[in-house]
Amino acid sequence: MSFAIGLKCRECSSTYPSEAKFACDFCFGPLEVHYDYAAAQGQVTHASIAEGPSSIWRYHQLLPAAGPEGAVDLGAGYTPLRRARRLGEILGMKELYLKDDTVNPTGSFKDRVVSVALSNARRLGFSTAACASTGNLATSVAAHAASIGWPSVTVIPSDLEKSKIAMTAIFGGIVLAVEGNYDDVNRLCAELVSEHPDWAFANVNLRAYYAEGSKTLAFEIAEQMGWRTPSQVVVPVASGSQLTKVAKGFRELELLGLTTGPTPVLFAAQATGCSPIAQAFVSGADVITPVRPNTIARSLAIGNPADGPYVLDELRAHGGACGSVSDEEILECIGLLARSEGVFAETAGGVTIASLRQLVRSGALNPDLPTVAIISGHGLKTLDVIVDTAVATHTISPSLQDAQEALKFRDLVEAAS
Numbered sequence: 001m002s003f004a005i006g007l008k009c010r011e012c013s014s015t016y017p018s019e020a021k022f023a024c025d026f027c028f029g030p031l032e033v034h035y036d037y038a039a040a041q042g043q044v045t046h047a048s049i050a051e052g053p054s055s056i057w058r059y060h061q062l063l064p065a066a067g068p069e070g071a072v073d074l075g076a077g078y079t080p081l082r083r084a085r086r087l088g089e090i091l092g093m094k095e096l097y098l099k100d101d102t103v104n105p106t107g108s109f110k111d112r113v114v115s116v117a118l119s120n121a122r123r124l125g126f127s128t129a130a131c132a133s134t135g136n137l138a139t140s141v142a143a144h145a146a147s148i149g150w151p152s153v154t155v156i157p158s159d160l161e162k163s164k165i166a167m168t169a170i171f172g173g174i175v176l177a178v179e180g181n182y183d184d185v186n187r188l189c190a191e192l193v194s195e196h197p198d199w200a201f202a203n204v205n206l207r208a209y210y211a212e213g214s215k216t217l218a219f220e221i222a223e224q225m226g227w228r229t230p231s232q233v234v235v236p237v238a239s240g241s242q243l244t245k246v247a248k249g250f251r252e253l254e255l256l257g258l259t260t261g262p263t264p265v266l267f268a269a270q271a272t273g274c275s276p277i278a279q280a281f282v283s284g285a286d287v288i289t290p291v292r293p294n295t296i297a298r299s300l301a302i303g304n305p306a307d308g309p310y311v312l313d314e315l316r317a318h319g320g321a322c323g324s325v326s327d328e329e330i331l332e333c334i335g336l337l338a339r340s341e342g343v344f345a346e347t348a349g350g351v352t353i354a355s356l357r358q359l360v361r362s363g364a365l366n367p368d369l370p371t372v373a374i375i376s377g378h379g380l381k382t383l384d385v386i387v388d389t390a391v392a393t394h395t396i397s398p399s400l401q402d403a404q405e406a407l408k409f410r411d412l413v414e415a416a417s
Contacts (some may be wrong), residue, residue, distance in 0.1 A: 003044070004064040008034035009308070011057040018064065020124050022207045030306070031208045032248075033064045035072070037255055044256055046227065049219075054181055056080045056112050061215075061282070062252060063116055064209050065123045072118040072144050076111035077216050081224040081372070087340040091357055095370040097230065099221055099341055101377065108136040108166070108299075109242070110375035112132050113213035114144050114202055120209040121200035122148070129173075130154065132189035132200040134182050134238065134299045135164035136377055141202055142171035153199065155185050160298055160383045161267055164275075178328075181293055183304050188255050214242045218249025222259050229253075229261040231369035234356045235347045236376050237268040237277055237322070238300040240307030246374075247314050263373075267365055268311055268322040269355030271295040271330060271347075277308050278324035281315060288312075296327045296385050297347040297375060319362035323355025330354055331385065337375070344379035352376070 003174030007016040013027030022031055044061045052058025056077030057068040080100045088096035101109040118129055129145035131137050138154035145152035156165065157180060169175050178185050182310040193204050202210045214324065222229055229250060247266055253259045270278045273295025276288050286310035293301035304376040305311070315322060325333075330350035337353050338344050345353075352373050358364035379386070396402035 001036070002063060002065055002067065003035045003040040003059065003061055004033050005030040005036045008033050012015070017348045018120075020121075020126075020205045022205055024167070033208055033212050035062065035252075037252070038304050040256060044258070046223075046258065049223065056115060056213065059077055059216055059219045064212055064238055065120050070119065071115060072122060072124070072148055073115050074105040074111060074144060074147060076213075077116045078220060081221060082341065082343070084341050084373075087133065087337065087353075090340060091360055093187070093360065093367040093371060097225075097372045098337075098341065098343060099217060099372050099374045100348075101217075102343065102345060102375060102379070106136075106139045107381055108140065109214070109217065110140040110377075111144075112216050112402075113210045114140040115135075116213035117202040117206045117210035118144050118148075118150075120198065121202075121206055124200075125202035125208055126198065127197075128199045129202065130152065130189070130192070130196075130199045132156075132182070132204065133168075134185045135160045135168075136299050136381065137203065138168040138175065139164065139171075139381075140175045142168050142175075145173060146171040153192075154364050155189050157185055157298070161228070161382050163297075164381050165382050167381065179307070181301050183290070185371050186302075186304075189379045211241045212247050214245035215249030215252070217242070217374060219253065220245045222250065222253050225370075227253075227259050229259050229264050230265060230372045231262065231264060232365055232371040233264045234267045234269055234323075234352055234359070234365075234371065236300055236374065237270050237311060238302045238305065238348075239414045240268075240277060240305045240311040242374075242376075243268055244307050244310045244314060263318065265318050266314055266320045267355070267359055268315060268320070270322060270324050271297040271300055271351050272324045272326050273297070274301045274303055275322075275324040276303060277305060277311050278322040280308070280312055281322040282324075286312065295330075295347075296374040296382075297330055298382075299346060299348045300351060321359060321362075323351075323358045325351060325354035329358075331389070334379065334386065334407075335390075338379070343375060345375045346377040346382040347385060348377050349375040349379070
């Protein structure tokens with residue numbers, strides 16, 4: 001059974017039943033899923049979790065509504081936690097891990113949030129899936145909807161990577177490409193919700209449920225580390241929901257006595273071309289000033305992040321910080337991660353690793369403490385940004401002599417370096 005008991009306003013604590021609602025009637029604050037932690041005490045155990053499937057639904061007691069049997073589930077979650085020894089040595093870190101969400105069904109962490117959102121959408125009587133997206137969410141919504149025979153409507157910026165548009169369109173749903181950025185897309189979807197109240201917009205009217213899926217990253221990290229929490233976690237940030245829910249997940253485990261070790265300090269990672277949270281953090285502001293995105297990290301290009309103020313609260317309350325890295329650093333660190341650990345990440349992963357390096361160099365993040373970096377999406381989703389630089393070393397004729405000459409040249413270059 002789930003210990004979810006309804007929705008609760010994050011600002012004024014007003015409570016609501018478990019319905020398709022995302023804002024408080026009294027203060028217009030955001031709603032999130034509320035649980036009966038007292039009842040969960042002693043019922044959610046290491047053993048009860050281990051009995052579950054190898055997916056996010058092993059934690060169904062701490063997720064809203066549907067259990068494993070009733071879930072809309074492509075198998076999201078329980079992704080590898082890899083010890084990154086070679087990358088750690090390069091960055092001067094003693095104990096670095098990668099939470100590798102590139103291996104999720106559609107190649108990103110969005111499968112976690114969509115599985116939870118659409119499971120609740122079906123419970124609430126919806127039969128059409130929709131979303132506003134920077135790419136990964138659209139692909140996941142279209143895939144999950146197709147798996148249960150639902151139509152889907154995904155709304156995206158028209159300048160997304162061609163690979164992401166193709167990965168969404170292949171599932172047969174309607175894909176609306178908007179001439180504008182994600183914030184324009186989001187505003188349009190807010191209008192569409194009122195015009196189509198029978199559509200389940202994963203990150204609008206179902207946002208409270210959708211966001212809960214990100215908690216499972218914290219649950220898995222803790223379980224895969226033997227229920228010992230890492231000291232530090234680096235999270236890529238777009239709307240900010242992932243970071244705040246990862247924080248919530250660790251707190252829930254601690255509250256239920258399931259983990260040992262201190263509560264992890266979270267660090268945010270943003271691209272400089274869209275870094276409203278990093279700018280507010282550095283300036284000491286409490287309010288996020290929206291920006292117009294201009295970065296290759298399109299999956300993180302949300303200029304007016306809904307959860308931005310809550311990210312600031314989390315970072316400042318627990319000693320975290322926020323990285324801000326250039327497009328050049330992003331590309332460099334996509335390559336660094338691939339060469340050192342064999343993990344091919346999309347641009348968001350480059351943001352995470354580049355920010356991690358920046359935070360270590362600045363002294364904001366302690367390189368001696370156990371640290372997890374979340375790699376949220378696969379590099380095949382953003383091939384556009386590397387196809388002109390990640391090319392064949394040599395083009396030769398099919399002859400041994402040409403091959404030997406090319407390899408000799410390579411040996412000389414490596415010896416010189």
